[in-house]
Amino acid sequence: MTDDRVAVVAQTLTPPSSRAVQAGLKAHPRIANVIAVGSGKGGVGKSTTTVNLALALHRLGLRVGVLDADVYGPSVPLMLGLSGRPESTEDKKIIPMRALGVDTMSIGYLIEEDSPMIWRGPMATQALTQFFNDTLWDDLDVLLIDLPPGTGDIQLTLAQKIPVAGAVVVTTPQEVATLDARKALAMFEKVNIPVLGLVENMAVHVCSACGHAEHIFGQGGGQAMAARYNVPLLGSLPLDAAIREQADAGTPIVSAQPDGVISQAYVALARALVERLATRPRAQIALNTLGS
Template sequence: MRDAVAAALAGAGQTLESFELNTRVAAHQVQPGLAPLPGVRNVVAVASGKGGVGKSTTAVNLALALQRMGARVGVLDADIYGPSVPAMLGLSGRPESPDNKSIEPMRAFGVEAMSIGLLVDTDTPMIWRGPMATSALMQLLGDTRWGELDYLVVDLPPGTGDIQLTLAQKIPVAGAVIVTTPQEIATLDARKALRMFEKVQVPVLGIVENMAMHVCSRCGHVEHLFGQGGGQAMAAAYGVPLLGSLPLDLRIREQGDAGTPVVVAAPDSEPAQAYLRAAQAMAARLAARPRASIPLATRTL
């Protein structure tokens, strides 16, 4: 954009002295009967029909990519039974509670984060029935002292159970992103997640196809280990965009395990750029949605 402005000015005999790009994100329409959360402009749910497709990795890297684009971003780990966001963001310790009622989110790489994994020991199983898990989710969302956020990325557990239904009925969601891998067995389950959001009137912003191909680090040969074109076919069938096809890359796994996701650890790498392009496409899709009819409320602290 800077080069385009400079070229236009040069054509008119002028010189560009300085250029500053600012981000302004509007609050967008949510489900009927709900209003945007105080201080949070847009809640974006990242979901999958089944586990093991890289949903949490995608959610964290999309959040960090949005932050690199200049947005104020938070991540809510809604996977009560298998929280992984703290490990991926390299977070440890316990969040603070200044008034013994609310919780300060923890921060990593410029994003705010909250997870049940920050409140219990890492090896403590959450042996809870559905109502207890959904109650915990509502507390994590409502009792966290989120700052003024443009996006709150919610990493949902896999499937279409109680937590997903609670999110759809009680939490104002501006849009959802579906994560799948190319093979048919994965897209079959991802279609169910997509249809769930359609039924509860949450717009699907697009599909992210994970592990779409593997590029040999020695010879550059490309192999489609999990099939080819599944995400594109699903996107075409449901009339939603394919936000990106992400590679099966060793760096994504290594850097996620190390607590420094690839968007932070290697921002110029092809995997990081793929996440950035997907985040840009998602943000553009959301920006084209109708804006919230109710003004964004200010959080009272």
């Protein structure tokens, strides 16, 4: 390990048990915990973070899936090197596409790569609920839902119709990004989805030639926001060309360079997320079973 600040051994974790979801909703029978990954604005690396986080969770021994809920700009298929249409069963259930040990579903598998999604809000939200309910997820410990930027129709549908154990908000350190991330955080709180923590992406760039560390997008924005809203900062991730290059190549950094410092930062983030999830109340289904 070359950097004690992020070095972490990828030891397996005990799979997290089901945690409480919004009142009036029932947990998915094959998914222990749904975690929404959101941001207030685009361009903060939310999808890249989601995919690498999923691979880091899988590396820790969990069964993981990713639902790409950004129907207008799906990027999960590209990042995982997947193409083609998913198969379906006789009763019209969708078999998820699988890569690097992770189950996935995305509108990107059902449309041509360059085709725009000219859909009104109700069509987009219907696609989200259909993908969640009609995909044959493989008894997952965690399903990450990669949300589109903002606080619109899809986020509202998520709160009303999909049982979510918690949310993660991705931001960059700069003030304009944290300003929008605060809106996402406030939105989750208003719809009674607990925010498990923040992820500060592109926190620092280390020059590959000289080793000089530079905070290109500012410093301390994520930590200040976490303190202001009393939520944990789950991790700070670097700004590095390799992260983008590996995502574009369909082999995310956690898979391509599993022993590297950057991958270890994602593994540390995954571990912090699971530990935070474990502090949440258990699902009522489990409690009722114990009491029966």
